[in-house]
Amino acid sequence: MKAETLKMAVKEKYSLIANQSLLNQETSCCGSGSCCGELEINMIGDEYEGVEGHVAAADLGLGCGLPTQYAGINAGDSVLDLGSGAGNDCFIARSIVGENGSVTGLDFTEAMIAKAQENNKKLGFSNVYFVQGDIEDMPLPDNSFDVVVSNCVLNLVPDKAKAFAEMWRVMKPGGHFCVSDVVTIGSLPEAVQKDMELYAGCVSGAVSRVDYLKTISDAGFSNTTIHKMKRIEVPLHLLNGMDSDDPEKGIFSITVSAYK
Numbered sequence: 001m002k003a004e005t006l007k008m009a010v011k012e013k014y015s016l017i018a019n020q021s022l023l024n025q026e027t028s029c030c031g032s033g034s035c036c037g038e039l040e041i042n043m044i045g046d047e048y049e050g051v052e053g054h055v056a057a058a059d060l061g062l063g064c065g066l067p068t069q070y071a072g073i074n075a076g077d078s079v080l081d082l083g084s085g086a087g088n089d090c091f092i093a094r095s096i097v098g099e100n101g102s103v104t105g106l107d108f109t110e111a112m113i114a115k116a117q118e119n120n121k122k123l124g125f126s127n128v129y130f131v132q133g134d135i136e137d138m139p140l141p142d143n144s145f146d147v148v149v150s151n152c153v154l155n156l157v158p159d160k161a162k163a164f165a166e167m168w169r170v171m172k173p174g175g176h177f178c179v180s181d182v183v184t185i186g187s188l189p190e191a192v193q194k195d196m197e198l199y200a201g202c203v204s205g206a207v208s209r210v211d212y213l214k215t216i217s218d219a220g221f222s223n224t225t226i227h228k229m230k231r232i233e234v235p236l237h238l239l240n241g242m243d244s245d246d247p248e249k250g251i252f253s254i255t256v257s258a259y260k
Contacts, residue, residue: 003158007134011109017060018086018111048088053095058088058119064152064253065180068092070227071257072176076100077146080170082135082163082179083107083153087116087128093149094128104145105130106138136162140170148177152253155182155205160212164219171260177221178257182206182232186249206251213256221258228255 048054048066068089073079079093084105093103107113107130116130133139135157148167157163167177184206207215216224232251 007108007158014085014109015111017062018109018115048092051092053092055088055091055119055123057122058086058091058116060086060088062152063089063180064182064232065228065230065255067149067151067178067180067255068096070255071147071149071178073097073147073149078144078172079103080140080145080148081105082148082150082167083156084116084130085112087119087130089149089151090116090128090130091119091123091125093147094125097127099127102127102129104128104140106133106135106140108132108134135166138166138170142169143172144170146172146175148175148179150177150179150181152180152182154179155207158205160207160215161218164215164221168219168221168260173260176223176257176259178227178255180253180255181212182251183209183212183254184249184251185209209252209254212254216256216258221260224256224258226254226256229253 048059048063051066051068062085071079071093073093073096075096075098077097078101079090079097081090081093081103084090084107087105090103090105094101097103103125105113105116105128107116110132113130113132120128120130131139135154136159148171154160154163171177182205185208187208213224230253232253234251
């Protein structure tokens with residue numbers, strides 16, 4: 001599938017989710033009638049309830065982890081959230097950086113930016129910003145952020161090497177990232193890789209854990225640490241024909257960090 005076709009499919013799906021949220025309708029990335037059609041896939045990450053800065057209206061249930069938990073964010077930091085959605089991880093980061101720091105959310109979907117800005121207006125934060133743009137070509141200056149976070153988004157980016165190269169570019173020297181994402185052990189069957197609904201639902205765009213970690217190191221990052229890895233339960237037929245002899249083969253959420 002062409003990269004632009006994939007991007008447009010993602011934008012359409014997440015615009016629908018954002019607009020449902022604006023209308024106060026129930027949203028979910030991978031539940032019946034949503035991103036993954038009739039498939040029931042539990043992509044939801046760790047429980048946000050009780051996390052300081054969590055904003056229920058900004059939590060659309062689209063994550064596969066809790067990257068801010070391991071991100072090592074400090075007061076006064078400049079933080080970038082890639083694929084910021086309705087702003088939940090941005091608001092959590094804001095609770096840590098305080099008045100002297102700043103948080104920028106970048107999202108590909110205009111409707112998500114609108115939802116995040118609406119939430120931010122209600123909260124009244126003057127140091128939280130939302131920018132519309134492509135993770136493969138960020139409209140952001142070089143060497144600007146202490147910490148980059150992302151939650152279940154990079155698997156939606158067709159060119160992950162470009163994404164990590166851009167992360168390197170916008171990160172300050174000595175900065176680091178912490179992302180939660182979806183990876184595989186083994187290669188997904190070809191039919192799954194070509195399924196547009198599953199791509200928008202954070203499945204088909206997932207690469208192997210080995211390739212994912214190699215992409216990070218190839219971008220120049222070091223001191224890579226896997227903080228958490230958890231199997232994602234999917235219908236067994238999605239794994240039939242999976243190219244791997246590993247008994248642990250499957251689809252997993254992973255939370256990983258590395259340094260510039």
